[in-house]
């Protein structure tokens with residue numbers, strides 16, 4: 001193994017499979033963000049995830065598998081036609097479906113709900129790993145609860161290196177923002193969390209409109225929907241546009257997160273442009289890494305500008321709003 005011992009980062013899928021079979025945690029790359037995985041059928045292994053993340057137990061986990069067939073036989077008890085259509089069109093991919101759960105799935109995974117969140121990730125190494133296992137993997141994002149999701153193996157090592165025996169290195173996550181979470185109520189299709197699959201794409205596949213659920217703090221149907229979430233440690237201020245007035249007011253003391261244009265009067269090392277060419281997909285892929293890097297530099301606050309309201313721009317703005325929310 002050419003593994004970096006510090007943080008236990010490597011690419012040995014067999015080693016990862018053996019750890020998981022023995023009830024240990026492994027951090028896995030996906031196309032969205034890195035996940036902190038355990039055997040979804042084993043409540044004791046799953047409890048380790050909550051401990052490592054310091055995650056409240058009311059927060060259900062997403063279950064990952066490598067085939068629709070396996071999901072149908074072992075994870076869900078029903079697979080409604082519209083859900084099946086989406087699964088066939090979008091998996092492997094950044095879509096989580098909320099479906100009635102099978103009795104194989106322990107209550108700890110679903111926080112006692114009778115539904116389970118499930119998806120097939122679009123990442124070669126994790127798919128290879130899943131194919132070696134006869135159980136699915138419960139995996140939330142591999143960050144301490146409430147902090148920014150990891151999009152590189154090193155992000156996981158930096159924050160959970162002590163708690164996680166092995167981190168599979170899959171390089172940078174291609175999409176960089178969490179999966180879109182979709183549920184079904186009667187005939188309605190509900191989006192619980194905006195994510196890597198845009199609402200436009202969803203509606204295109206379904207040939208009908210979906211409803212994007214407004215979150216409620218009291219009863220978050222998905223804690224990814226808590227108002228304050230995905231947050232850097234530094235205060236983040238979100239603006240429609242970064243005007244000259246804003247720059248005069250905050251100046252060099254702050255770090256700037258920008259869509260496609262740099263700021264003339266601010267030092268280069270205090271601004272990050274998410275996509276020079278103005279592509280929201282590229283911006284999504286770089287978002288969390290940029291937030292981490294501004295969070296770790298010597299700035300007092302982070303000033304971010306809203307992304308264009310198209311495609312993944314909505315999901316990015318959703319994360320920026322939550323990152324900026326001060327209770």
Ligand code: TXA
Nearest residue numbers: 032035060061115116117140141178179221222223224
């Ligand atoms: O892209 C992703 O979804 C990543 C990768 C690792 O797959 N995972 C991820 O997991 O973002 P996590 O735990 O950070 O967010 C999962 C969200 C939570 O907010 C949880 O409440 C919601 O999914 N969720 C899971 N099962 C649910 C259920 N049965 N009903 C409602 N929400 C559910």
Ligand code: MG
Nearest residue numbers: 140141149224
């Ligand atoms: Mg998360």
